[in-house]
Amino acid sequence: MATSGYVRALVSGRAIPLRGDDVDTDRIIPARYMKGVSFEGLGEYAFRDARFDESGRPKEHPFNEGRFSGASILVVNRNFGCGSSREHAPQALARAGITALVGESFAEIFAGNCVTLGLPAVGVAAEAARKLQDMVEADPSLTVEVDLESREVRAGSSRFPLAIAESHRKALASGLWDSTAELLPGLDAARALAARLPYSKWARSSP
């Protein structure tokens, strides 16, 4: 994963539709794949239990369809990424080749995790998300563009206005999305603030 500098103002590629509201991060990456000390190899397990049954037989799922293989823009519906804060979820998607997400809305921790990975997760109107999914179903070769400068998602001749927190937009579009790099210059000011906090001065009961 890159650490800084990449401008993510325009991301484009073929898209993959994933229908349904409230897709939680346990669905995106089941907890058993979090048993490790690195994020390596997680891409293989994205949506594992939605894609395969317990004996490993593939189920009907867009990630199993050859026509969407190599697609990089994930088109979802409402409250995608809810539940657990696990960064393993966007890490798994990124490692499965996803470079941007478009949907009606995203859970907040998930959306924040996406930004720290340089992955735009942008909102569009509910009907726009469904229309995009229909368009991509009908033509998997369609190129979808997520443009953070003009604040729109483009597909074929259609344009949909996109919503994203202005700070997220700015961070991605200007390559400032590495939050540690953004925060480090403030370390001295943070130390000064810490010393002023009322609770910095109290003794502990009996640690």
Add this chain to the structure above:
Amino acid sequence: MSANLFDKVWELHKVGQLPSGRDQLFIGLHLVHEVTSPQAFAMLAERGLGVAFPGRTFATSDHIIPTDDQSRPFKDPQAEAMMAALEANAASSKIEFFGLASGRQGIVHVIGPELGLTQPGMTIACGDSHTSTHGALGAIAFGIGTSQVRDLLATQTLAMDRPKVRKIEVEGSLAKGVGAKDLILYILSRLGVEGGIGFAYEYAGSAVRGLGMEGRMTLCNMSIEGGARAGYVSPDETTFEYLRGRPYAPALADWDKATAYWRSIASAKDASYDDEVGLDAAEIEPMVTWGTNPGQGIGISRAMPRLGELPRERREGARAAYDHMGFSEGERIAGKKIDVAFIGSCTNGRIGDLREAAAVAKGRRVASGVRALVVPGSMQVAAQARAEGLDRVFVEAGFEFRLAGCSMCLAMNPDKLEGRELCASSSNRNFIGRQGSARGRTLLMSPAMVAAAAVSGEVVDVRSL
């Protein structure tokens, strides 16, 4: 109009504004566990950075800990590797670690308040979405991802946009047999699982004031289930009394200064909010979820909603949930036969939860064919339960009384559902696959309701026993 707690505490902890436009927010307490931290420590090392404020960082292990045999090395080599990584990282970074030998190990959101680390007017973060729990003490507390754990280790600050604040005012008294878990499941059923996106929730009103600290923790714990990244209760005498004398709470010599600060950050009566919602406590009965998200819950006397009665945008999700659960619209939730009963988790693994469940279990037997587990949220909760004889009550009733950990809430340890088992659970998420079986099914409810289901073999109104 004056400021609410959230805005006051945020302002006190704001280091400055960042180039992206986000605020740089100082975090008073960083809690670390074994699942979301090893990658953060590795990224830190890659950049040649160290831990900036080790004294404000505390670690424990909870998710992967087995609850039957905790002897080392753990039988699961992956769990052992994660535990060993956390021990090594804590030692090399001089972070205090509450391991099994400390007597203080437990679920991170149980031990923070229990040790007095969590205090009013603090900012708190942890790589776990249920960090919202700590808001019960009047802190503002966020779940974060692993890259943000790295940010915190490196700078003790986060890059964040200030959320809006919604006051949820619950007036009246909760009926007998109705508690904090029922209250939050009711709130989620009313406001939805996405209604809180962009908000922090302030819980207020006489029904919330009337809750003890542990009830407030249950309430704030599931804020994230409503989409709200943080939830809190403004601190009061109940909060101060809870903290007095806890090991990491302020010493008595500094107590007056501490309470003066805590009172100063409480929300004023005329504080302003971005949104306000009023609810009536008297309408709430014991709640049970019927679906696959925590907002899909109903009162125990009610029938599961017909698709046509639901708002149009919730019908598809409900249909998929019924498919997974094997339930039909219009059916009653009461009477559903259960296979497993789980009492524990950061939502309901505290001593009050165990007392509540034991009161139901006492003198009764777990129904045949039901596997029933009681898992204390921390070593201290376990010790207290033993001192009160609750472990004997549970064991005599046919429950297993386990060692502290996250257990069957999320199945990163040996405690899991199998096949299509139906589990009455005091945990926080009924997501598909959450409890370890892709076909497993979860009914969320209070610890008393889980105990009642365990001894009845089916979902039942605890008030009828």
